[in-house]
Amino acid sequence: MLIILVIMTLLCLLLIYLLIRQTLGIQHMTHSLTYINHHHTNANVTLPVNSRALANLANEINVNLDQTNLLTRQQVLNEQEIRAVMTNLSHDIKTPLAVASGYTQLLQQEVTSLDANKLAKVATSLATVSDYLKTLMDFSLLNEKRISLKPERLNISDLLQTNILSFYDMFTQRQLEPKLTIQPDLILLTDKPLFNRALQNLISNMAKYANSVASISAQTDENGHLVLTFVNDTSDSFNIEDIKRFNTKNPKTGTGLGLSITKSILEQLGGTFTVAHDHTKNRFSVTVVFNPAITVLDD
Template identity: 40%
Template sequence: MLGIIIGLSVICLVLAITLLLIIIDIRRINRELIYINHVETNAGVTTNTNFPLVRKLAAGINDNLNATRQLRLEQIAQEKKIHQMLLNLTHDIKTPLTVATGYVQLLNRDPHADAKQSLARVAHNLRSVNYYLHYLMDFNLIQEKSTALKLKPINLSKLLETELFDYFDQLTASGMKVTPKIAPNLVL
């Protein structure tokens, strides 16, 4: 009987020590995670024990940390691309605007000059500016709406009529005759 009690006591002691080691390792992993989440680092979590369950936990956490870091790097690269695109777009808007301003200044200096050709150039450059501004406004709208995108039905007929109306002057100025035939109340 004494042998059974001693055997059970040894088993309880081994289980208690094992549990204590696991608790210590999990607390350490938790401290490492707190540090990793508050400091920009490439570190991962480590374990001092050879318990398979704790090792699998640490490996899973490290896989998650690596995936999160990769996503963050991709996000930074995407933000750089967007910044470069905005710089290019700003330049594309600024150039025709500067040219148009120059033509207007030339016309103001020499009121007897043939203004028709210069005015045509000014109009062309202002149309370019208008095009890029529409592009920029659409981009900004997409950026704003993408964070909280909620899909809902849209009256495609009304949208098309509105867009055609917005560009009607430009289309007719370029010699296009627009006679839209839009099905009423087409909803998507």
């Protein structure tokens, strides 16, 4: 009887030992998987103990990890190829488009009034294609920057005024004089190419589609947030819900894909992007808020 009791005790101790080994092995595998899932690594699951069952499980997990890493690398390569094609295509189209636009402008100076309307339609179509091309290039830039943003300290006040000045001719042609309220020396840590492109899109949209009112402001609010506001009226009627969804049902409104990409750019840079429409005054507004903003005071 005593011998049986000793044997049973030894068997229980052996089972407890094996259970502890298995538990330690599973805990180690769990920690390994947790680390792998939260870090960019090609590491595999390892075992601190010798266990055939757990070794087989670890091997199958590692096979799955290797396949996932291979698919991830292939996806990255495919995305890089797509971005390269988009970039090359955009630049290839840009040159002949600019040439066609230039010749159209020359012809408009020489043709009779009978052909002037036809050339005006050609010029409008070329301008539309040019807008779409810029949108495609913005989309390509946005996808490229999703991989590597390069933040730097930017004087937003100066950058905004420089961009407004670059659209001076467009504002003048439409007899618009934008009202500017720009607080000096607003500094923001952000990616310059992306932020600059977003500003250009918003100002360009205003220069093209404002009817008689155009105002731009850049200030800090009571919480220290940087607030950019772009307000303009428009002769086109549209539904604010369509704008919020960035539909492209009416290409004349200046909303749609370009505004959607601008929104994506600014949100990727950490800003919030909201649109509003005052039906009584038929005014369209875009508000961009960054938190926090750093205001540089004079010494």
